[in-house]
Amino acid sequence: MKKLQALLIAVLCFTSISIFAQQKADTVFEPAKAYKKHYNALYILNEADDKKVRGILRNINNVLNDPRLKGKLHIEVIAFSDGVEMYKKANSYQELLIALKDKGVVFAQCAKTMEERKIDKNELFDFVHYVPSGNGEIILRQYEGWAVVHP
Amino acid sequence: MKKLQALLIAVLCFTSISIFAQQKADTVFEPAKAYKKHYNALYILNEADDKKVRGILRNINNVLNDPRLKGKLHIEVIAFSDGVEMYKKANSYQELLIALKDKGVVFAQCAKTMEERKIDKNELFDFVHYVPSGNGEIILRQYEGWAVVHP
Amino acid sequence: MKKLQALLIAVLCFTSISIFAQQKADTVFEPAKAYKKHYNALYILNEADDKKVRGILRNINNVLNDPRLKGKLHIEVIAFSDGVEMYKKANSYQELLIALKDKGVVFAQCAKTMEERKIDKNELFDFVHYVPSGNGEIILRQYEGWAVVHP
Numbered sequence: 001m002k003k004l005q006a007l008l009i010a011v012l013c014f015t016s017i018s019i020f021a022q023q024k025a026d027t028v029f030e031p032a033k034a035y036k037k038h039y040n041a042l043y044i045l046n047e048a049d050d051k052k053v054r055g056i057l058r059n060i061n062n063v064l065n066d067p068r069l070k071g072k073l074h075i076e077v078i079a080f081s082d083g084v085e086m087y088k089k090a091n092s093y094q095e096l097l098i099a100l101k102d103k104g105v106v107f108a109q110c111a112k113t114m115e116e117r118k119i120d121k122n123e124l125f126d127f128v129h130y131v132p133s134g135n136g137e138i139i140l141r142q143y144e145g146w147a148v149v150h151p
Numbered sequence: 152m153k154k155l156q157a158l159l160i161a162v163l164c165f166t167s168i169s170i171f172a173q174q175k176a177d178t179v180f181e182p183a184k185a186y187k188k189h190y191n192a193l194y195i196l197n198e199a200d201d202k203k204v205r206g207i208l209r210n211i212n213n214v215l216n217d218p219r220l221k222g223k224l225h226i227e228v229i230a231f232s233d234g235v236e237m238y239k240k241a242n243s244y245q246e247l248l249i250a251l252k253d254k255g256v257v258f259a260q261c262a263k264t265m266e267e268r269k270i271d272k273n274e275l276f277d278f279v280h281y282v283p284s285g286n287g288e289i290i291l292r293q294y295e296g297w298a299v300v301h302p
Numbered sequence: 303m304k305k306l307q308a309l310l311i312a313v314l315c316f317t318s319i320s321i322f323a324q325q326k327a328d329t330v331f332e333p334a335k336a337y338k339k340h341y342n343a344l345y346i347l348n349e350a351d352d353k354k355v356r357g358i359l360r361n362i363n364n365v366l367n368d369p370r371l372k373g374k375l376h377i378e379v380i381a382f383s384d385g386v387e388m389y390k391k392a393n394s395y396q397e398l399l400i401a402l403k404d405k406g407v408v409f410a411q412c413a414k415t416m417e418e419r420k421i422d423k424n425e426l427f428d429f430v431h432y433v434p435s436g437n438g439e440i441i442l443r444q445y446e447g448w449a450v451v452h453p
Contacts (some may be wrong), residue, residue: 004298029257032291041290046453055232059286060261066287068325073290075326081357091179103333105330112364131333135451137360139343139375140334142449149286150301151197151232181407192441206383210437213414217438224320224441252378298444300437301452302348302383 016143019022034068041075042141044150045083046134052088052151057096059151064103076141080134084117088123094125101127110134179276185219186255189230192226193292195301196234197285203302206239208247210302227292231261231285235268245276252278260286309354321431330396344378344443347385348436354453355388359398361453366405377402378443382412382436386419389426403429412436 041063045056060075070097079086087109088092098106112133121130131137142148163271192214196207211226230237236258237244259280265272272281282288293299343365347358362377380394381388388395389411399409411426423432433439444450 009332013162028258029280031259031280032288032295034291036294036298040293053307059232062284062288063286066263066284068291069287081361104319108331108333112368129331129333132370133368135365135453136371138451139341139365139449140336142372143341144334147290148450149289149301151286180410180431181429181441182410182431187445190441190445210383213435214437214441217414217435219434219442220438265323297448298441300440302437 005047006150008148032068034072037072037074040076040144040146041070041073042138042148043075043077043088044134044148045077045079046081048082048085053093054096056151057093057100059149060089060100060105063149064105074104074106076106076108078108078110078134078137084109084113084124086120087128089123089125096129097125104119110137119139172196173177183219185223188223189202190220190224191292191295191297192224193289193297193299194226194228195285195289195299196228196230196237199233203215204244205247206243206265207302208251210300211256212250214300215249215256225257227257227259229259229282229285229288231264233277234285235260235270240274240276247275248278259288261288331414334370334373340448341371341375342378342443342448342451343375344380344448346436346440346450347379347381347388347445348383350384350387355395356398358426358453359402362402362407366407376406376408378408378410379431380410380436380439382411382415384427385436386411389430390429391425392393394431399429400429412439412440412450433438 009105043056043060045053060077063069064073064075085091086097087107101107106129107127108129108131110133114121138148170238193206194211197222211228214220215224236242238258252258257280258278259282260275261284262281263284289299345362346360347355361377364374365371366377387393388399389409403409409429409433410430410433412435413432416423440450
């Protein structure tokens with residue numbers, strides 16, 4: 001009789017543990033919510049791959065239209081290393097960049113990359129801004145509380 | 152005599168600077184410590200490369216077992232762009248995903264990617280949740296104080 | 303007359319909106335500033351690609367010289383997965399690593415990667431430190447307020 005009782009208790013315990021584990025895994029999911037009035041995000045580009053460049057610009061378009069962030073989001077893009085290609089007049093991103101600039105997106109370039117690669121500012125679009133180093137910008141913006149996205 | 156004294160002082164200064172520089176470089180290293188009771192992390196996947204997908208799932212397994220974070224860490228995975236492949240029933244990650252889901256990991260997908268690529272929700276696993284945009288989720292979770300990992 | 307008035311108002315409104323939109327797009331850009339006395343940054347390497355390894359080490363050099371952060375920045379590098387190659391005596395990064403170590407940069411390695419790949423600590427440079435998991439370090443440092451850079 002005692003054996004049966006012990007078995008019964010064991011089965012019960014096991015069942016409730018299983019149910020608990022199940023519940024834990026299935027807790028109701030809530031997407032992040034936007035409680036603040038204003039958000040800042042720094043987008044990072046350090047690659048020249050065409051798919052990557054177009055991808056980051058499409059991502060920025062999408063996030064500006066995310067119903068949670070619409071009208072609340074300021075974006076700065078920082079390019080360094082191979083990412084500088086996005087800003088060259090000789091390449092084909094002018095239209096996409098200006099469309100985003102007109103939505104308030106700010107474009108910044110690492111001055112160190114310019115120096116290392118001997119690129120003249122005239123080779124880049126006039127609306128590009130310069131920061132001492134791309135990595136410095138990434139670190140300082142995080143300390144200012146900005147979100148960072150490196151897609 | 153004065154010359155000798157000056158030389159001696161110079162040598163002393165130089166030696167102490169060297170020792171100081173050495174000490175600075177060799178300061179005792181301490182891994183980060185977990186003082187809080189609960190941590191949240193958002194894992195990002197935007198690639199379809201099999202090595203990347205398996206890598207991120209293995210990383211999540213490892214971090215859940217990190218003695219510093221064990222039992223304290225809640226993880227949400229956000230997939231966007233090519234990352235959606237991880238959730239397709241047609242691909243081979245079901246077993247790995249369910250093992251993590253059973254440990255409480257939550258899987259979220261960018262709804263914008265679904266729309267752009269005309270993917271039906273039926274093509275993805277039932278336990279996948281949806282957020283308006285993957286990039287919005289990345290920005291908002293950072294503002295909520297979450298850590299972000301993009302391996 | 304009323305029609306003309308309405309038209310005039312409409313034109314005026316439209317013009318001022320355009321000017322406003324233009325101004326919004328052209329707001330004066332200010333690079334991030336360093337108001338604090340000390341900054342911490344965690345650099346992440348999980349690739350073995352030679353260009354990536356040299357790139358991260360060059361980035362660290364550059365950011366240590368960013369006039370905004372000079373003398374204020376402490377850097378820890380965390381390697382995991384394929385990133386462990388950077389620390390192997392058999393590879394060719396010794397000189398670059400020691401130059402950064404002498405500037406106070408701290409090098410850490412994921413112990414989990416060592417175990418999974420059966421790498422002996424003797425294969426890595428003596429100045430490498432170990433943390434239970436690379437991903438745990440990434441999460442915990444963010445909670446400690448560190449900036450994270452994954453170039």
